[in-house]
Amino acid sequence: MKEIKISSINLDISDYNQGKHVIPESYYNPNIAPLPKGVKTWNWINFTTIWAGMVHNVVQFELAGLLTFELGAPLALTIIAIAYGTLLIALYLNGHIGAKWGIPYPTAVRPMFGIKGARIPVIIRAISALFWFALQTYIGGTIINAVLGIFFPAWNSLTTNVIGMPENIAISMLIFWSLNVLVLFRGMNEIKDFELIIGPIIMITIGGLFVYSLSLSHGLGPLFAVKGYEAPTISNILLAVSSFAAAYSTLALNIPDFTRFSKSQKDQFIGQAIGLPVLLTLWSFIAIGLSSTMIYLYHVPMSEAINYVNPVYIMFLLTKNSILSLIVGISFIIATISVNIAANMVSPVYDLISLFPKKISTWGKASILAALVSFLYAPWLWYNNAGTVENILGLIGSGLGAVAGIMIADYWILSKKHISLVDLFMPTGKYWYLKGYNIKALLSMSIGFLVPVIGFIIPQLNFLYDYGWYMAVLLSLSIYIILIKKVK
Numbered sequence: 256m257k258e259i260k261i262s263s264i265n266l267d268i269s270d271y272n273q274g275k276h277v278i279p280e281s282y283y284n285p286n287i288a289p290l291p292k293g294v295k296t297w298n299w300i301n302f303t304t305i306w307a308g309m310v311h312n313v314v315q316f317e318l319a320g321l322l323t324f325e326l327g328a329p330l331a332l333t334i335i336a337i338a339y340g341t342l343l344i345a346l347y348l349n350g351h352i353g354a355k356w357g358i359p360y361p362t363a364v365r366p367m368f369g370i371k372g373a374r375i376p377v378i379i380r381a382i383s384a385l386f387w388f389a390l391q392t393y394i395g396g397t398i399i400n401a402v403l404g405i406f407f408p409a410w411n412s413l414t415t416n417v418i419g420m421p422e423n424i425a426i427s428m429l430i431f432w433s434l435n436v437l438v439l440f441r442g443m444n445e446i447k448d449f450e451l452i453i454g455p456i457i458m459i460t461i462g463g464l465f466v467y468s469l470s471l472s473h474g475l476g477p478l479f480a481v482k483g484y485e486a487p488t489i490s491n492i493l494l495a496v497s498s499f500a501a502a503y504s505t506l507a508l509n510i511p512d513f514t515r516f517s518k519s520q521k522d523q524f525i526g527q528a529i530g531l532p533v534l535l536t537l538w539s540f541i542a543i544g545l546s547s548t549m550i551y552l553y554h555v556p557m558s559e560a561i562n563y564v565n566p567v568y569i570m571f572l573l574t575k576n577s578i579l580s581l582i583v584g585i586s587f588i589i590a591t592i593s594v595n596i597a598a599n600m601v602s603p604v605y606d607l608i609s610l611f612p613k614k615i616s617t618w619g620k621a622s623i624l625a626a627l628v629s630f631l632y633a634p635w636l637w638y639n640n641a642g643t644v645e646n647i648l649g650l651i652g653s654g655l656g657a658v659a660g661i662m663i664a665d666y667w668i669l670s671k672k673h674i675s676l677v678d679l680f681m682p683t684g685k686y687w688y689l690k691g692y693n694i695k696a697l698l699s700m701s702i703g704f705l706v707p708v709i710g711f712i713i714p715q716l717n718f719l720y721d722y723g724w725y726m727a728v729l730l731s732l733s734i735y736i737i738l739i740k741k742v743k
Contacts, residue, residue, distance in 0.1 A: 278410030284612035288358035297525035306530020308619030320546035320564030327483035338499035353511030360509035371691025381606040388599035389632035394592040396428025402584040478547035484557035501724035555728035656727030657703030
């Protein structure tokens with residue numbers, strides 16, 4: 256019988272006081288290995304600006320506006336501040352892994368799920384990320400289409416159907432997709448530099464529109480005196496808090512993809528503490544103010560709220576100026592690229608490299624493949640169906656919450672923040688479990704996910720689904736700890 260030769264590599268993890276080792280290359284790729292501490296150069300400013308780019312999210316803007324129509328400006332702002340403040344806890348807890356050990360999300364879940372089992376939470380996260388990338392790419396295409404239509408009226412006549420959408424939108428979407436790939440293809444350092452420039456520009460631009468709206472409404476007082484169309488109850492307040500926390504829960508998983516570049520835990524914590532609850536609440540404050548302006552000036556009823564929370568439409572109503580419309584439109588194009596790259600594409604790139612470390616071995620290959628796969632979501636066919644979008648996001652959010660709970664339980668409670676780095680790549684090592692799978696983690700994740708799904712299926716138990724992300728986190732965390740300690 257012919258002997259099969261297994262290649263091996265040298266793994267130097269002496270920076271983490273774990274020596275040098277020879278390991279098989281079967282589950283190794285340099286992109287998902289611990290970073291040498293010499294290249295961990297991101298400080299708190301870099302994390303702040305990364306978030307500054309990610310918070311400028313058109314979808315989040317519209318959600319804040321709809322909440323304003325529902326419950327009024329003061330309560331909407333309070334709910335959003337609470338949601339993002341509590342989400343910061345999960346981001347810090349899981350971000351600690353990347354900052355301490357220099358590993359991205361696909362590698363960081365191997366201690367919990369097993370070297371092979373980690374593929375399952377990696378796939379879950381990639382599915383969610385590519386869903387958002389596809390959605391934001393379509394939205395970005397519609398913004399480009401609107402800007403081109405303002406200055407080139409003939410552009411609006413390109414209405415030939417192309418795979419289910421008008422020709423002008425199809426071209427605009429392809430342009431936007433190409434811009435995303437162009438920035439992403441350059442790698443993480445270029446993304447960091449891109450965010451450093453774009454974040455402040457976006458906030459200044461949309462902030463200027465907000466200041467202008469204040470002159471029309473005679474100050475903040477009238478805007479924050481606008482009442483919502485629904486009476487606040489404990490139930491709808493808690494539901495709103497949960498919904499806004501779940502919207503960025505995807506990053507509670509793959510935050511190690513960013514924090515692995517951090518110079519220290521202090522840098523990643525301060526940067527995120529400023530970037531998430533402060534900047535995102537500020538962005539929501541602007542969205543709430545502009546939405547209140549719509550109610551105050553135009554007396555928009557709740558039934559038409561969805562048409563008056565789109566920032567491009569708000570810009571058009573308030574300015575009636577084509578040049579200013581162009582500036583704001585371009586700003587939102589840049590904002591959507593910024594969000595799409597940082598929040599929705601970094602994760603699946605790492606995920607693909609982790610799943611296929613030999614066939615998709617470089618950042619560039621993974622970037623192109625992930626961007627191409629996103630077209631399969633075909634957002635132009637279902638974007639206008641809000642119910643479909645919400646149901647998909649709710650189900651994905653529950654799955655992400657179940658993974659987050661297990662990560663927190665294993666790293667902070669059971670392993671006491673220690674990871675054996677060599678065993679992350681060693682078959683039959685500490686994290687091999689049963690043929691590469693940790694059955695207890697997979698069972699805990701399944702229960703944490705399925706309980707909210709029961710609420711989705713059975714209307715009488717819909718509260719389980721409404722609080723899906725929080726419930727999934729707590730269930731999976733608790734069940735995993737019980738299963739592990741019961742064996743011990």
